Structure formats: C-alpha cells, structure tokens
Amino acid sequence: MSSGRSRDDTMASFRGEALSWELRDGVIELALHRPPGNEIGTLILCELEKFVEGLEEITRQAHALIVYSTIKAGFSAGADLRELFDGAQRVSKTEAVRGVRDFLERIHRVMNTIDALPLTTIAAVHGVTFGGGFELALVCDLIVADKMARFAFPELRLGLIPGFGGIPRLKRDLGNAVVRDLLLTGRSFNAAKAQSAGLVSQTVAEGESLRIARSTAAQLKKFDRQTASAAKRFIKPVPYDELKRSRSGTKKIRGEHRRATVLAVSVGWVSDPPRPVKGTSPHELRVAISR
Amino acid sequence: MPSPNQTLREVLDLAAAHFKVPREKLTPDDDFFKTLGIDSLQALDLLTRLEQHFNVELPDYELQGVSDFRTLADRIQARR
Numbered sequence: 001m002s003s004g005r006s007r008d009d010t011m012a013s014f015r016g017e018a019l020s021w022e023l024r025d026g027v028i029e030l031a032l033h034r035p036p037g038n039e040i041g042t043l044i045l046c047e048l049e050k051f052v053e054g055l056e057e058i059t060r061q062a063h064a065l066i067v068y069s070t071i072k073a074g075f076s077a078g079a080d081l082r083e084l085f086d087g088a089q090r091v092s093k094t095e096a097v098r099g100v101r102d103f104l105e106r107i108h109r110v111m112n113t114i115d116a117l118p119l120t121t122i123a124a125v126h127g128v129t130f131g132g133g134f135e136l137a138l139v140c141d142l143i144v145a146d147k148m149a150r151f152a153f154p155e156l157r158l159g160l161i162p163g164f165g166g167i168p169r170l171k172r173d174l175g176n177a178v179v180r181d182l183l184l185t186g187r188s189f190n191a192a193k194a195q196s197a198g199l200v201s202q203t204v205a206e207g208e209s210l211r212i213a214r215s216t217a218a219q220l221k222k223f224d225r226q227t228a229s230a231a232k233r234f235i236k237p238v239p240y241d242e243l244k245r246s247r248s249g250t251k252k253i254r255g256e257h258r259r260a261t262v263l264a265v266s267v268g269w270v271s272d273p274p275r276p277v278k279g280t281s282p283h284e285l286r287v288a289i290s291r
Numbered sequence: 292m293p294s295p296n297q298t299l300r301e302v303l304d305l306a307a308a309h310f311k312v313p314r315e316k317l318t319p320d321d322d323f324f325k326t327l328g329i330d331s332l333q334a335l336d337l338l339t340r341l342e343q344h345f346n347v348e349l350p351d352y353e354l355q356g357v358s359d360f361r362t363l364a365d366r367i368q369a370r371r
Contacts, residue, residue: 152351208370212353216350
C-alpha cells in the first residue's frame with residue numbers, strides 16, 4: 001500500500017509502507033514494520049511526519065501511545081545510513097550537507113513532538129535497538145524492554161555522533177528514567193536493580209578490573225580522538241550554571257529548561273563512505289546546536 | 292567460582308540447544324559462525340543469551356575477532 005492515506009484510513013487508523021497506527025480504547029499503537037530492520041530513512045521519516053501531523057486530532061481521545069516493532073530483528077537498527085550515503089553521492093558536497101541537515105531537522109521535529117505529547121508514551125522494544133532506534137525509544141516516557149533487547153549507540157564506530165537528539169535525552173533520562181519508573185508506577189527497587197540503574201558502568205569478575213579497564217582503554221584508542229572528545233563534551237559538560245546556583249543557594253529554578261537539540265553533521269561522512277574510525281583519521285565535525 | 296571447563300561446557304550446551312545443533316557436533320575450537328550457521332545478528336542474540344545465562348556483561352568489543360567457543364568461554368570466565 002502506498003504511504004499516502006487510503007480511503008479507509010482516518011487519523012485514528014493508518015497503514016503505510018513503513019509504519020501503521022491505530023487508536024483503540026484510548027491507546028494509540030504505532031507499529032514499525034519496515035524490513036529489514038526498521039532503518040530510519042526517508043520513508044519512515046515521511047510516515048512519522050504524517051503520524052505527528054494527525055496527533056493533535058487523536059491525542060484528545062487517547063491517554064497513551066505505544067511504539068513498537070513487528071520486525072523480528074528488533075525495534076530499529078537506527079538511521080538508514082546507506083540511503084543517506086547513496087543520496088549524498090548523487091549531489092554536490094554542499095547539497096549533501098544541506099540534505100543531511102534537512103533530514104536531521106525533520107527527524108528532530110518528529111522526535112520533539114512525540115517527546116512533548118500530553119499523554120504517556122511507551123516504547124515496547126525487543127532485539128536490536130541501536131542508534132536512531134534507541135533515540136526514538138528515548139523520546140518515550142517509559143521503555144519496556146524484552147529481555148533479549150540490546151541497546152547501543154554505535155555511531156562513533158562510523159566517526160559520527162548520535163544526531164537524532166539521543167545524547168541530551170540520554171543525559172536527561174539516565175537516572176530520571178528510574179525516577180519516572182518509581183513515580184509513575186509506584187514500584188519498589190532492590191539493590192540489584194539500583195546497581196543496574198547506572199551507578200556502575202561494567203561489572204567484572206574478582207581480580208579482573210584492571211585487565212578489563214585496559215581492554216576498554218584499548219577499544220577507546222581505535223576511535224578518532226577529536227570525534228570522541230566532541231562526543232564527550234556533549235555527554236559530560238561541566239554543569240557550571242547548576243554549580244553556580246548551588247553555591248549561591250538559589251532554590252528557585254527560573255523558567256522551563258530549554259532542551260538543546262543537537263545536530264551533528266560529519267562532513268567527512270557525507271563525502272566518504274561510512275567506515276570504522278581507526279587511529280587518528282581526521283573527521284571534521286560540523287556541529288550546530290539549535291534550541 | 293565455576294571452572295573454565297564448566298563454563299566452556301555450558302557455552303556449548305547453550306549454543307547447541309538454542310540453535311538446535313546436535314551437541315556432539317560442537318567442539319571447543321569450532322568457528323561458531325560456521326558450526327552453528329549463524330550471521331552477525333544471530334551472534335548478537337547468542338551474546339545476549341550467554342550474558343543472561345552467566346549473569347555477566349560482555350561488551351561487543353571484548354568479542355571482536357572471537358569466533359571459537361573456547362575463547363568465547365574464556366571471555367565469559369573473566370567476568371564471572
């Protein structure tokens with residue numbers, strides 16, 4: 001079926017090539033079904049835009065949104081890098097950069113709209129939940145994960161920074177996701193759960209910490225240093241403003257925090273094939289921070 | 292702590308059971324991609340099952356270049 005709305009489709013129900021949605025008993029279910037791995041390219045983006053366009057109409061009748069995948073491999077393998085790369089080969093470098101930026105701005109609008117929806121949103125994930133797929137899950141209020149789900153941001157392997165807004169959302173949600181789980185469900189945690197909430201990065205066998213730290217350090221060495229450094233600045237900035245407020249004893253936080261959205265365009269990527277970063281291969285990153 | 296040999300046996304048992312391969316066909320030095328007939332996505336599935344079975348974490352990069360059951364079991368043993 002074409003991605004356009006058929007005669008039988010209403011805003012409460014739609015079946016496209018890449019995704020479908022249905023409003024039933026106050027719950028909107030958004031299913032991703034674009035083989036092989038729900039890669040987020042132009043088709044999924046267009047249908048997600050169609051979805052968010054109609055949300056104002058159907059959210060009045062809904063209290064929850066569930067996003068899930070019908071693909072066996074998993075929730076989503078992330079951005080369709082092959083499509084973006086192939087597209088970039090057919091145009092000039094300037095047009096390619098503009099095209100990537102336009103794509104990122106559009107996906108950010110979709111992500112931000114779902115993120116701010118006035119209903120509870122749940123990502124029901126299984127299998128591969130990588131890169132842009134992980135970022136899509138992160139816009140939801142709750143992530144319900146099949147025990148076989150795997151999460152990853154493999155972008156650095158390609159000399160990229162996650163560009164769909166995943167970094168600021170990860171910063172927001174690590175810890176906060178646990179708080180929301182406690183607050184919204186009223187559940188209790190045991191010590192093991194508290195450990196899994198993120199106080200420790202890895203757990204290893206007795207006497208193995210140094211060897212595995214060395215193994216980890218060896219892995220880090222494979223990435224382009226500037227790219228890794230740029231990623232670190234996003235994920236771990238010194239919170240000067242918050243430190244200043246705590247020093248001055250200010251209790252009131254003025255206004256609503258404006259979340260920064262991050263657009264990261266790797267000029268090296270749009271002019272060269274995606275490839276693992278090894279050694280010190282330079283990748284010029286053009287990073288635009290929009291609010 | 293369980294012995295390395297026990298860990299290896301459990302890895303072979305789990306792989307044989309999950310991918311429905313006769314246990315006697317698997318040996319420690321087999322290339323598990325070939326013996327099990329699996330692709331990288333299925334290898335990721337095996338990795339997740341091993342993590343759950345042994346209650347350990349196995350970062351992908353710890354397994355780069357690993358394709359035989361014995362080395363795989365060694366990596367697991369280091370985290371038990």
